[in-house]
Amino acid sequence: MKIPFNQELFFQKLSSTLDGMPREVLSPDQAFRDLAGWSSIQALVFIAFINTEYEVVISHEELKKARTFHDIILLIKERC
Amino acid sequence: MALFSVNNVLINGLAVAVPAQTVSTLNYNGFSEKEKELFIKTTGIEKRRIAPPGMKTSDLCAESARRLLKALDWNPQDIDVLIFVSQSPDYIVPATSIILQDKLGLSKNCMAFDMNMGCSGYVYGLSVISSLLSGMPGKKALLLVGDVSSFYTQENDRSVYPIFSDAGSATALSWSARESMTFNMQSDGSRFDAIMIPEGGMVNPFSERSLVMETIDRGSSRNGLNLRLNGIEIFNFSVTEVPENIMELLVQSGKSASDIDYYLLHQANQIINDTVRLKLKLGPEKFPLSLKDFGNTSSATIPLTLITQLRESLQSKELNLVLSGFGVGLSWGSALLKSRQWVCLPLIEI
Numbered sequence: 001m002k003i004p005f006n007q008e009l010f011f012q013k014l015s016s017t018l019d020g021m022p023r024e025v026l027s028p029d030q031a032f033r034d035l036a037g038w039s040s041i042q043a044l045v046f047i048a049f050i051n052t053e054y055e056v057v058i059s060h061e062e063l064k065k066a067r068t069f070h071d072i073i074l075l076i077k078e079r080c
Numbered sequence: 081m082a083l084f085s086v087n088n089v090l091i092n093g094l095a096v097a098v099p100a101q102t103v104s105t106l107n108y109n110g111f112s113e114k115e116k117e118l119f120i121k122t123t124g125i126e127k128r129r130i131a132p133p134g135m136k137t138s139d140l141c142a143e144s145a146r147r148l149l150k151a152l153d154w155n156p157q158d159i160d161v162l163i164f165v166s167q168s169p170d171y172i173v174p175a176t177s178i179i180l181q182d183k184l185g186l187s188k189n190c191m192a193f194d195m196n197m198g199c200s201g202y203v204y205g206l207s208v209i210s211s212l213l214s215g216m217p218g219k220k221a222l223l224l225v226g227d228v229s230s231f232y233t234q235e236n237d238r239s240v241y242p243i244f245s246d247a248g249s250a251t252a253l254s255w256s257a258r259e260s261m262t263f264n265m266q267s268d269g270s271r272f273d274a275i276m277i278p279e280g281g282m283v284n285p286f287s288e289r290s291l292v293m294e295t296i297d298r299g300s301s302r303n304g305l306n307l308r309l310n311g312i313e314i315f316n317f318s319v320t321e322v323p324e325n326i327m328e329l330l331v332q333s334g335k336s337a338s339d340i341d342y343y344l345l346h347q348a349n350q351i352i353n354d355t356v357r358l359k360l361k362l363g364p365e366k367f368p369l370s371l372k373d374f375g376n377t378s379s380a381t382i383p384l385t386l387i388t389q390l391r392e393s394l395q396s397k398e399l400n401l402v403l404s405g406f407g408v409g410l411s412w413g414s415a416l417l418k419s420r421q422w423v424c425l426p427l428i429e430i
Contacts, residue, residue, distance in 0.1 A: 045351065
């Protein structure tokens with residue numbers, strides 16, 4: 001079942017999904033690629049999290065174009 | 081959808097061979113300690129089997145076939161169809177299956193051909209060989225499926241090297257009046273570049289350029305003859321298409337998800353397999369995994385998982401199985417079948 005988007009919940013769940021990524025470093029304006037430890041595996045975990053939680057597909061191209069979490073949140077809001 | 085049933089074909093037995101050489105993710109120099117931990121958690125891959133130089137896919141498949149024929153007490157001369165499914169053949173020309181016809185001592189009356197399929201290859205191969213055998217009362221066939229994918233990777237390419245592993249399998253089939261299998265096969269060539277080796281074919285013929293190393297990521301490099309994959313596109317494809325394909329197979333076969341004893345998914349990586357399972361709303365107990373000890377062995381993942389995770393049950397029980405292969409092509413397909421006391425050899429190490 002699709003759930004309404006809640007930004008705080010998004011970051012809380014993302015923090016626990018991205019193992020070891022503290023909640024306080026995650027914010028809408030944060031450029032995700034600049035996060036310490038961000039890698040192609042983290043990117044895959046991120047995409048899988050969005051797919052499982054929101055049933056939203058983010059393509060490789062969309063992820064490449066996005067810079068901040070806000071850019072991704074907009075795509076989720078558009079589609080869920 | 082290519083959804084069809086094949087009657088009068090029975091799987092009699094299965095054997096799988098892997099190289100004896102084991103490599104561990106924990107010893108992989110391309111990852112930091114933290115990256116190793118995250119990689120294992122995400123992909124589920126702790127160990128893999130890597131063929132030494134000179135060991136071919138056909139060697140792994142041939143050894144599986146020889147031992148399986150012996151265990152079944154089948155005369156090689158009685159095999160009428162041989163299909164070799166792989167993306168790591170002996171040569172570009174001729175087909176490896178025909179070389180194997182001779183190496184295995186099969187009759188000249190045996191029909192032999194190759195199929196160039198990867199992750200979906202076991203299910204594709206099964207659909208083709210069973211369709212042929214269905215019209216051949218009293219006959220027997222061998223399906224040889226496997227890959228030495230490590231041949232196409234650079235050790236320092238962190239995007240593919242730690243994922244792929246090597247294995248070869250043999251499945252023995254025979255005509256049988258009371259058996260049937262159902263298949264649901266699909267393909268999408270618009271995404272052909274999601275997993276590919278771009279050079280060495282007719283579009284980009286082999287040249288000096290093919291050997292030029294390009295840096296792709298911190299310390300990772302590859303050339304035009306190396307395998308590359310787009311992990312995010314493969315994830316999106318798999319978790320969208322595969323559950324739908326399996327559900328369609330079940331609905332059209334008049335089965336519910338709970339009628340199936342085990343779902344044998346291609347072992348891509350843990351995060352893909354878990355997400356596909358969650359979309360099917362099923363628990364992990366019906367989804368055996370072999371990723372931890374064997375990684376992604378391309379076309380061989382399904383027979384390898386059957387042998388390493390379900391061997392005893394397959395030998396002693398009748399099981400309702402769904403097999404689902406998906407990946408390079410893009411290509412995907414599922415099969416619904418009943419196993420009946422298969423002859424399953426212990427994993428062969430060579």
